[in-house]
Amino acid sequence: MNTINPLREILKEKKTLHSNRGMNLENDINLSNQYYIDTNQAYIYKKPTPIKIVKVDYPTKINKVNKIKIKEAYFESPSTTDYNGLYSGKYIDFEAKETNNKSYFPLENIHLHQIKHLRNILNNGGICFLIVRFNEYNKTYLLFASDFFNFIDNNERKSIPYDYFKEKGYEIEEKFSPRLDYLKIIKKYMEVNYGKEEK
Amino acid sequence: MNTINPLREILKEKKTLHSNRGMNLENDINLSNQYYIDTNQAYIYKKPTPIKIVKVDYPTKINKVNKIKIKEAYFESPSTTDYNGLYSGKYIDFEAKETNNKSYFPLENIHLHQIKHLRNILNNGGICFLIVRFNEYNKTYLLFASDFFNFIDNNERKSIPYDYFKEKGYEIEEKFSPRLDYLKIIKKYMEVNYGKEEK
Numbered sequence: 001m002n003t004i005n006p007l008r009e010i011l012k013e014k015k016t017l018h019s020n021r022g023m024n025l026e027n028d029i030n031l032s033n034q035y036y037i038d039t040n041q042a043y044i045y046k047k048p049t050p051i052k053i054v055k056v057d058y059p060t061k062i063n064k065v066n067k068i069k070i071k072e073a074y075f076e077s078p079s080t081t082d083y084n085g086l087y088s089g090k091y092i093d094f095e096a097k098e099t100n101n102k103s104y105f106p107l108e109n110i111h112l113h114q115i116k117h118l119r120n121i122l123n124n125g126g127i128c129f130l131i132v133r134f135n136e137y138n139k140t141y142l143l144f145a146s147d148f149f150n151f152i153d154n155n156e157r158k159s160i161p162y163d164y165f166k167e168k169g170y171e172i173e174e175k176f177s178p179r180l181d182y183l184k185i186i187k188k189y190m191e192v193n194y195g196k197e198e199k
Numbered sequence: 200m201n202t203i204n205p206l207r208e209i210l211k212e213k214k215t216l217h218s219n220r221g222m223n224l225e226n227d228i229n230l231s232n233q234y235y236i237d238t239n240q241a242y243i244y245k246k247p248t249p250i251k252i253v254k255v256d257y258p259t260k261i262n263k264v265n266k267i268k269i270k271e272a273y274f275e276s277p278s279t280t281d282y283n284g285l286y287s288g289k290y291i292d293f294e295a296k297e298t299n300n301k302s303y304f305p306l307e308n309i310h311l312h313q314i315k316h317l318r319n320i321l322n323n324g325g326i327c328f329l330i331v332r333f334n335e336y337n338k339t340y341l342l343f344a345s346d347f348f349n350f351i352d353n354n355e356r357k358s359i360p361y362d363y364f365k366e367k368g369y370e371i372e373e374k375f376s377p378r379l380d381y382l383k384i385i386k387k388y389m390e391v392n393y394g395k396e397e398k
Contacts, residue, residue: 037319040323042323043319043320043322043323043325045279047247048247048250048275049247051247051248051250067273069271069273070271070272070273070274071270071271072268072270073268073272074267074269075266075267075269076247080244085290085323086320087323089290089325089326089393090289120242121242123239124239124242124284124285124286124288125285125288125289126242126288
């Protein structure tokens with residue numbers, strides 16, 4: 001009765017691994033960024049989370065608190081993206097999101113302020129993109145902001161189909177180290193786009 | 200008895216203006232950054248303040264709160280600088296400080312993590328600097344990170360003399376708009392340093 005089906009066990013384990021990895025896009029990116037720093041390839045880092053402070057307690061002799069304590073605050077809707085930094089002097093900026101959806105990436109994941117932010121970067125010659133992980137397939141794509149804007153500026157729908165990522169995006173290789181080698185795509189992109197153009 | 204001394208009034212007014220301006224370096228920079236955005240010259244912005252969250256209240260049906268409330272949090276020592284962004288694709292990063300000191304800028308104003316951050320940027324080909332306002336003279340200087348490091352790496356003292364800013368720094372012009380035209384210095388710097396070098 002308690003016989004163990006080895007195949008089932010393996011599949012269960014895979015499922016767990018799969019789910020864990022799906023929930024750790026941020027972690028994978030942070031590890032990759034640290035790898036790029038350690039190997040002197042790029043310096044890309046996570047920005048602090050924007051928080052709206054409502055009430056604070058200032059240090060006083062009476063309460064013996066020696067630093068300002070925030071007593072009431074709320075998460076603000078982000079006006080920029082999660083990550084930025086530089087590679088070879090170039091400004092790099094991106095937002096990372098995962099979705100459990102099988103066939104599309106819902107646009108409600110990206111705020112209007114973030115879209116404005118990405119447009120500003122593009123207008124000023126920066127490199128910006130989205131990193132989107134489809135947990136169901138455990139596949140992670142890099143979609144350049146220009147392709148992202150091409151889609152949202154020419155479509156009414158509130159989501160981007162998975163097929164659009166497969167067609168226009170670049171699948172990011174998952175390795176032991178760096179976990180998500182998105183810089184490899186950026187390096188190629190810069191060779192192709194800036195190799196000649198730059199003064 | 201109540202005669203007004205016009206000279207005294209003028210001097211009093213000047214003093215007030217002077218103090219106001221001295222306390223508003225951040226405001227002057229924010230206005231300048233907005234001017235650069237509006238005139239499509241550059242996109243440079245303030246990062247959120249890093250905050251360490253200790254306790255939160257999650258939304259429940261009982262307390263009728265529909266968003267996460269942060270109940271206890273503290274300001275974190277900044278690990279990066281206040282401002283970053285891009286000009287003509289190049290990564291730009293700086294920290295802005297003011298001092299009431301007449302003859303030097305105390306180095307305790309810049310944290311160790313921020314110094315590491317600036318070194319990372321410099322190593323990856325970015326443009327980074329300090330903007331320091333000496334309130335006493337109402338003069339604001341831009342000091343490139345390379346000159347900043349030249350000083351701290353070769354000196355034991357815990358402050359940078361005002362004379363070093365006058366010698367190695369660049370005084371930032373104060374105007375009506377933009378209030379602090381630091382980008383003018385960056386543009387010249389890029390012409391001189393990257394005009395030929397870049398591929």
